[in-house]
Amino acid sequence: MNGLREHLGQSLRLHFRNRMALLYGYLFPLIFLVAFWVLYRHEKIPLIRHMGELLTVSVLGGACFGLPTTLVSERERGVWRRYRLTPLPTWAFVVSTALARYVIILSAGALQLGLALSLGMPLPSHPLDLWVAFTVVSFAFIGLGLVLAMMADNVPAVQALGQCIFLPMLIIGGVAVQLASLPTWAQHVSAFFPGRYAVEALQACVSGGGLGSIGFCLLALALIGVAGCSAGAKLFRWDAAQRFAASSGKLWLVPVLGAWLAVGLLAEVRDRIAVSIDGATVAAPVPVMPAPAPLPPWMKITAKDVAALDFRVPSDGGVVSPFAGPEEEASDYTKDEVEAVRQGLLTWRPGLEGDDVQRVRNLVCVAAVPDSIQQPVERYLPPVVLNHLQEVYPKDKLIKILTWIVLHPEDGNVIDSIADLGVQGTAGDPAVVRERSYLYSLKFILRITGRIDR
Amino acid sequence: METKVRVTGLRKRYGANEALRGVDFTLQAGEIFGLLGPNGAGKTTTLECVLGLREPDAGSVEICGLDARRFPREVKRKLGVALQATALQDKITPREALDLFGAFYSEREPTLRLLERFDLVAKADAAFETLSGGQRQRLALALAFVHRPEVVILDEPSTGLDPQARHELHEEIRRMKRDGYTVLLSTHQLDEAAALCDRVAIIDQGRIVAIGTPHELVSTAAGGQTVRFTASQLIDPAALTRLPGLRALRCEGLSGYFETDEAAPVVTALLVLLAAQGATLWELEVKRSSLEDVFLKLTRPENKSANLPV
Numbered sequence: 001m002n003g004l005r006e007h008l009g010q011s012l013r014l015h016f017r018n019r020m021a022l023l024y025g026y027l028f029p030l031i032f033l034v035a036f037w038v039l040y041r042h043e044k045i046p047l048i049r050h051m052g053e054l055l056t057v058s059v060l061g062g063a064c065f066g067l068p069t070t071l072v073s074e075r076e077r078g079v080w081r082r083y084r085l086t087p088l089p090t091w092a093f094v095v096s097t098a099l100a101r102y103v104i105i106l107s108a109g110a111l112q113l114g115l116a117l118s119l120g121m122p123l124p125s126h127p128l129d130l131w132v133a134f135t136v137v138s139f140a141f142i143g144l145g146l147v148l149a150m151m152a153d154n155v156p157a158v159q160a161l162g163q164c165i166f167l168p169m170l171i172i173g174g175v176a177v178q179l180a181s182l183p184t185w186a187q188h189v190s191a192f193f194p195g196r197y198a199v200e201a202l203q204a205c206v207s208g209g210g211l212g213s214i215g216f217c218l219l220a221l222a223l224i225g226v227a228g229c230s231a232g233a234k235l236f237r238w239d240a241a242q243r244f245a246a247s248s249g250k251l252w253l254v255p256v257l258g259a260w261l262a263v264g265l266l267a268e269v270r271d272r273i274a275v276s277i278d279g280a281t282v283a284a285p286v287p288v289m290p291a292p293a294p295l296p297p298w299m300k301i302t303a304k305d306v307a308a309l310d311f312r313v314p315s316d317g318g319v320v321s322p323f324a325g326p327e328e329e330a331s332d333y334t335k336d337e338v339e340a341v342r343q344g345l346l347t348w349r350p351g352l353e354g355d356d357v358q359r360v361r362n363l364v365c366v367a368a369v370p371d372s373i374q375q376p377v378e379r380y381l382p383p384v385v386l387n388h389l390q391e392v393y394p395k396d397k398l399i400k401i402l403t404w405i406v407l408h409p410e411d412g413n414v415i416d417s418i419a420d421l422g423v424q425g426t427a428g429d430p431a432v433v434r435e436r437s438y439l440y441s442l443k444f445i446l447r448i449t450g451r452i453d454r
Numbered sequence: 455m456e457t458k459v460r461v462t463g464l465r466k467r468y469g470a471n472e473a474l475r476g477v478d479f480t481l482q483a484g485e486i487f488g489l490l491g492p493n494g495a496g497k498t499t500t501l502e503c504v505l506g507l508r509e510p511d512a513g514s515v516e517i518c519g520l521d522a523r524r525f526p527r528e529v530k531r532k533l534g535v536a537l538q539a540t541a542l543q544d545k546i547t548p549r550e551a552l553d554l555f556g557a558f559y560s561e562r563e564p565t566l567r568l569l570e571r572f573d574l575v576a577k578a579d580a581a582f583e584t585l586s587g588g589q590r591q592r593l594a595l596a597l598a599f600v601h602r603p604e605v606v607i608l609d610e611p612s613t614g615l616d617p618q619a620r621h622e623l624h625e626e627i628r629r630m631k632r633d634g635y636t637v638l639l640s641t642h643q644l645d646e647a648a649a650l651c652d653r654v655a656i657i658d659q660g661r662i663v664a665i666g667t668p669h670e671l672v673s674t675a676a677g678g679q680t681v682r683f684t685a686s687q688l689i690d691p692a693a694l695t696r697l698p699g700l701r702a703l704r705c706e707g708l709s710g711y712f713e714t715d716e717a718a719p720v721v722t723a724l725l726v727l728l729a730a731q732g733a734t735l736w737e738l739e740v741k742r743s744s745l746e747d748v749f750l751k752l753t754r755p756e757n758k759s760a761n762l763p764v
Contacts, residue, residue, distance in 0.1 A: 006557035
């Protein structure tokens with residue numbers, strides 16, 4: 001244990017002395033995050049919706065490039081050959097190497113998360129679950145990194161092999177390109193890649209239902225991790241003179257590939273190919289022509305998805321998203337405005353046009369816009385909007401649509417003025433309207449589902 | 455005397471190339487044993503098999519009475535090793551390297567003591583990449599002694615060292631001898647082997663072709679002393695062959711060359727012969743044979759019929 005601990009500590013010390021490792025391991029993920037943030041016009045909400053992807057890219061880079069590059073370069077120098085002359089067993093070196101890499105990846109992920117929070121991203125809904133999921137994701141990819149290190153005869157080979165894993169995972173594996181926007185075949189292929197499960201697991205802990213909703217993902221990642229780490233230990237090569245092509249034990253690649261295959265097949269059998277975005281499930285298009293019109297995605301929302309929402313919302317009596325109680329009466333001045341809105345909603349065009357989600361989104365904006373510009377009437381309109389919605393939509397349908405809006409706050413359009421309903425003023429920043437719409441949608445769900453009784 | 459290393463019938467084949475063809479030798483406690491051979495002779499493969507870096511096809515290695523295949527971890531605790539090219543990470547310091555390697559063993563020397571012994575105190579916190587060749591070699595030796603080994607194995611330790619560093623290394627190896635360590639030294643530097651080793655094994659084409667003390671090898675394989683002379687007139691070779699104790703006679707014109715175990719009586723007899731034939735001696739060179747002569751004689755294809763103490 002002493003040797004393992006010392007090797008772990010020394011590996012970390014050497015990592016932090018390596019400028020290039022710091023650049024690739026820490027700075028690049030941060031640059032990636034800032035670039036993403038800038039691309040999305042500095043909005044806070046997209047950041048939290050994509051943290052799963054951003055963190056997965058960081059883990060992938062650290063585990064599938066950083067780990068094998070370090071291992072192979074040390075092997076080429078003869079460091080591992082020298083280690084082999086010591087009595088410390090192979091497993092201890094493998095464990096300390098994997099642990100050191102985990103610490104490096106974890107610190108890079110924490111830094112990335114910290115920067116996202118400082119840019120205004122809301123706190124993850126399940127921080128402890130996020131750590132657990134991050135650990136399982138790291139385990140899966142570190143196993144993969146170990147196998148790459150044992151397959152690569154030199155550092156350039158690490159880059160080549162790493163790209164063979166990295167690029168497909170980014171493009172068709174659900175890591176950089178959202179699965180919903182991929183063709184059916186790619187969605188099926190992605191089920192065989194760990195990247196998809198990594199994104200899903202991390203995202204569920206950042207903005208979804210936490211560990212309870214990602215059992216399959218964790219199982220898939222753990223299986224891939226166990227296969228990778230076991231094969232990495234069995235294939236371990238100490239000497240640069242030992243070439244992978246000439247080494248025995250290549251059959252250990254079979255369980256590694258077998259784990260990927262098993263996970264993919266299990267997903268197919270359990271009908272898990274359907275695309276999941278932020279906990280909402282969208283059926284993958286069925287490649288049969290002529291295809292029936294696909295169901296609106298919000299219809300796939302389940303009670304489990306609703307229960308998994310993060311219901312931490314500001315107080316009804318506060319400045320942000322205020323909500324008048326049933327006993328509160330508007331003043332004379334605002335009473336007229338409230339009444340005008342109540343009547344106006346019946347014929348208000350944005351509440352009648354477009355698909356169901358856009359209509360409800362527009363109606364939620366009737367509560368969100370006055371809040372964003374702090375009109376005196378702001379606290380009295382949310383109950384009016386909620387009553388209107390409950391009159392127009394069946395309860396179950398309304399819950400699903402509102403849940404969809406919560407899970408996709410940046411989708412569709414938002415209204416920046418309800419002057420046509422008699423309330424003056426224009427919300428300058430659509431991001432604020434989206435944020436308030438998100439909060440009011442949650443407050444509406446809380447009331448409709450009886451979680452609070454006001 | 456206790457046998458510390460016993461290598462028996464070691465064989466190793468790489469495809470069609472038979473690198474080791476049955477290598478046998480033993481090391482007694484406290485001796486410095488040199489493994490000498492030209493490039494590709496099999497000394498690196500032999501050492502790798504002894505160290506457990508390579509699995510032999512046949513044969514056995516025993517270290518301090520332990521079978522190296524059955525008890526690899528116990529054997530590694532007995533061995534201190536300095537490889538030919540001990541490379542560590544660029545940014546590691548000697549102090550950290552000694553702490554790290556020391557942690558791999560249950561019993562270890564204090565780092566500071568090793569730094570002092572191998573004259574590395576001034577460079578204790580310098581990055582490995584900034585160390586000179588001699589300092590790196592001293593660090594490699596310090597790493598070999600980090601756990602108080604019983605047998606020390608040095609693989610071509612003086613390769614790439616400048617004369618000063620080489621001198622310091624030789625002093626250190628002599629100190630190992632004084633401290634009672636058993637040392638297996640692989641080298642292709644004949645003067646090094648002659649100066650340091652109690653016994654030497656010459657390996658060629660995967661076989662031990664000679665083994666013994668440097669003196670034994672020189673006197674047995676290379677003929678002890680060589681004599682070259684030039685006379686004032688041609689000498690009858692038949693008369694020369696009758697001189698006592700003379701071997702390997704070659705005559706070219708007025709010059710002659712021969713080997714002998716003891717030059718003095720032969721030279722005396724040669725002077726008598728020259729005087730009897732009316733000739734005078736113009737030049738005379740008497741030289742003791744060196745290990746290099748033995749080595750060249752045994753490893754040159756045309757010289758492999760010597761009577762050897764294997």
